[in-house]
Amino acid sequence: MKMRYFYAVSVWVLILSGCPHRDRPAVQKPPGHAKPASPTETSPAETPRSSTVMATVNGKPIYMEDLHTPLVESYGLRIAEMLIVNALVAQEAKRAKITITDKDVTDENDRTLQGILGEQQLTPDQRERVLERLLKQRGITRRLWTSIMRRNAILRKMVAGKAVVGEAMIKAEFARLHGEKVQISHIQLPGLTEAEKIIKLLKAGGDFANLAQRYSTNTSTAKSGGALAPFSRENPAIPRAIRDVAFALKTGQISGIVQVGNEFHVLKLQKRFMPPAANYQAVKEKIRDALKKHLTERLQVDKLSELRRKTNVEYVNPTLKRAANRPREP
Numbered sequence: 001m002k003m004r005y006f007y008a009v010s011v012w013v014l015i016l017s018g019c020p021h022r023d024r025p026a027v028q029k030p031p032g033h034a035k036p037a038s039p040t041e042t043s044p045a046e047t048p049r050s051s052t053v054m055a056t057v058n059g060k061p062i063y064m065e066d067l068h069t070p071l072v073e074s075y076g077l078r079i080a081e082m083l084i085v086n087a088l089v090a091q092e093a094k095r096a097k098i099t100i101t102d103k104d105v106t107d108e109n110d111r112t113l114q115g116i117l118g119e120q121q122l123t124p125d126q127r128e129r130v131l132e133r134l135l136k137q138r139g140i141t142r143r144l145w146t147s148i149m150r151r152n153a154i155l156r157k158m159v160a161g162k163a164v165v166g167e168a169m170i171k172a173e174f175a176r177l178h179g180e181k182v183q184i185s186h187i188q189l190p191g192l193t194e195a196e197k198i199i200k201l202l203k204a205g206g207d208f209a210n211l212a213q214r215y216s217t218n219t220s221t222a223k224s225g226g227a228l229a230p231f232s233r234e235n236p237a238i239p240r241a242i243r244d245v246a247f248a249l250k251t252g253q254i255s256g257i258v259q260v261g262n263e264f265h266v267l268k269l270q271k272r273f274m275p276p277a278a279n280y281q282a283v284k285e286k287i288r289d290a291l292k293k294h295l296t297e298r299l300q301v302d303k304l305s306e307l308r309r310k311t312n313v314e315y316v317n318p319t320l321k322r323a324a325n326r327p328r329e330p
Contacts, residue, residue: 069319075139077323080315082144086151088307093154100153105146108153115297152300159299165291171280173287175234178278183271184246185226187211188218188263195257195264202254208268217263230273242267 051063093099113127122130135145185208189195194215201211209225216222231238233247239260249255249269258265315321 072317072319073323076317076320078139079144080320082148084313085304085308086147088311089151089154089304092158092307096158098154098157100150100157104153104157105149108149108156109146111293112149112152155300155303156296158303159296162299163292163295165288165295169291170284170287172234173291174278174280174283176232176236177287178275178283179232179234180247181230181232181273181275182246182249182269183230183273184228184242184249185209185212185268185270186218186221186228186242187216187226187266188221189215189265190217190263192257192264195266198266199257202266208254226268227270230271 051065053061054064054067055062113131116134117127117130131145135142140148187198187208189198198206198211198215202208209227212226213222216226218226221228228238231243231246233243235243238246241258241260242265245255245258246267246269249267251269251272253269255265255267258267313324315324
C-alpha cells in the first residue's frame with residue numbers, strides 16, 4: 001500500500017530528473033598537445049596517444065582520457081541526463097518565448113532549499129553550508145546546481161497560472177490537517193486465503209504485531225508490527241476502503257478483511273486523536289498557499305515528463321549508450 005499525498009512531490013524529483021534518450025555528439029577529448037614520441041617510452045610500432053596530461057608521476061604522464069573513462073562509466077549517465085533535460089527545457093522556453101531573470105533563479109534556489117530544510121530558521125551562511133553539504137552528498141557541482149535552478153525557474157513560468165486551488169480543496173485539506181485522526185496497525189496480504197488464515201490466528205489469540213512482522217507483505221510497516229502514522233478521514237494518501245473501516249472501528253477492535261486493489265488487509269485500531277479546534281478562516285490562506293506550492297511542483301514535474309515523452313534521445317557515446325540501454329531497476 002503506497003502512502004503518498006496526492007500532491008506530494010519531492011524537490012529532488014525536479015533536481016535529479018533526467019531525460020532518457022536524445023541525439024548528442026560523442027564526447028570529445030579536450031584539445032591538447034600530442035604525447036611526444038620517446039625512444040624510451042614508445043616503440044616504433046606504437047601510435048602516440050593524443051590527449052591532455054592530467055598529472056605526472058615521477059615524470060610519467062597520466063592522461064585526462066584515463067580519468068574521463070571511469071568518470072563517465074560511474075557518473076556519466078546521471079549527469080548527462082540532467083544536461084540533456086536542461087537543454088530540452090531551454091529549447092522549449094525559446095519556442096514559447098519565456099524568459100527569466102537572475103532574481104527568478106535566486107528565488108527558485110531559495111524555494112528549493114526551503115523545501116529541503118523545512119521551516120528551519122538558518123542564517124545565509126548556514127544555508128550556504130547546508131547547500132554545499134547537499135551538493136557534495138549528491139555529487140552535483142555548483143554550476144550544475146545553478147543550471148538546474150534555472151531550468152526549474154523556466155518550468156515554473158511554463159505552468160504559471162495553472163495551479164488553481166478551489167475552496168473544496170482547501171476545506172478537504174483543512175479536514176485532513178485539523179480533523180479527527182486515527183492510528184491503526186495493518187497486516188497486508190497477497191491473497192484472500194492468506195488473509196483468512198490471519199483472521200483465524202487472531203481469533204485464536206495471536207498477537208497482531210507479531211503476525212504483522214511474520215506475514216505482512218508491506219516490508220516498511222511490518223518491522224513496526226504493522227503500525228501506520230495517524231491519518232484523518234480525508235487523507236488521500238490512505239485508500240478510501242481503509243479509511244472507512246478504520247474510522248468505524250472501536251479502539252482495540254480488529255477488522256474483517258479489507259480489499260484494496262489486488263491486496264488484502266486486516267486492521268486494528270490503536271488510538272483516536274481529537275486535535276484542538278482550529279478556526280478555518282484563520283488558517284485558510286496558509287492552507288491555500290501550501291496547496292498552491294505543492295500543486296505547482298506537481299505541474300512542473302508533469303510538464304517536464306511531457307517534454308521528455310516528446311523527445312527522442314539517442315546517445316552516441318558508447319559508454320553512455322550502454323548505460324542508457326541497460327534495464328533499470330523497478
